[in-house]
Amino acid sequence: MRFKDVFSIIGPAMVGPSSSHTAGAVRLGRIARSLLDAEPQWAEIGLFGSFADTYRGHGTDLALIGGLLGYDPDDARLVRSAEEARQAGLQVTIAPSHGLAAHPNTAEIRLGAADSVITVRGASIGGGNVEIERVNEFDVRFTGSYPTLLVFHADRKGMIAEITGLLSGSGINIGSMDVDRAGRNGNALTVIESDLVVPASLLSSIAALPDVQTVRMIDIMEGMR
Template identity: 40%
Template structure:
């Protein structure tokens, strides 16, 4: 008896041509929208390394604009993202072809909505998988594959244990935690990936802690 086997690689449901150049880039843009708190008014977009050479031909420019419009990876509007962004989003592109310290498929976003401004750097790792390597100057390293809590605080003694304890009362299991700070006794950032979501009342409580500056919750993207 002849036996055959077929191996399929299952990636995201997406608009092509490439999961790394399109789907991953859309997801990075959508993370930017969640971190900013809405679709930006203005965006500066910098493509690095291989992205810098291919972003136009592979549609990464349309993909990042689509993500910043909060379109999902399978949204047919991605192909016409520039048209949909007219009168809603002002954007400009730059490219840096040789940045040896960065992942080959890296995009940096500087976003503005009203008076709020943020910066983030994302890596598209293939198959729609992403890694947000930096947020507002803080090392981050989250993937948006899990529920993510971003808490900016004073560098207060016991703050990490305190936030972790609050989350535990919501039965949220912490999968990863990244903590970085500008300097001793300066501003710090806790980025916590969780297996399940967090209650609104818990988020409100954390926001009212005196040493907490900002709280952002990102469900799975």
């Protein structure tokens, strides 16, 4: 894990008891909510490893639900997030999974609203930090610690150059990039972590590129920098 700041060592401001099982879980839920880009109506969450073993005792279930509602790790409402979700019309199912996971604190979140559905798999890796390892059918990695752009698009020649060209032309510095595709000339996902949030006007320009399907911007650390 790259060193970012002192808070990467001492941990985040949060409602306890555990940065891995609580703060990290909140951020996993926040990322899933951002990718859905709509008020979620239902969620199916599978837990792996220690998440599956201790989620009730450590409040991981409440933390994940709070993240889906858009709460921060230090939001006092986390302790009653299950009830808040019911009042908001968000139906949540959480269950341990017996499958394998690369990290013991892993959750897979399938989230939906109307005709929109997103599946996000990620892990809480310590100190409230997370790593996403899969979005829908795409194996991509990002942390959510930086403003993160996701572009779902057709796999065609020149697409990456067009996306990065628009960013560069607007003064957006690319910190890292990951690309995965479902198959040659099929669908693909490009993930770009940047130093700045991509403004709405630029997101619209990227969305208008030929063969771009969906554009999402994640900034779950807003107000924490």
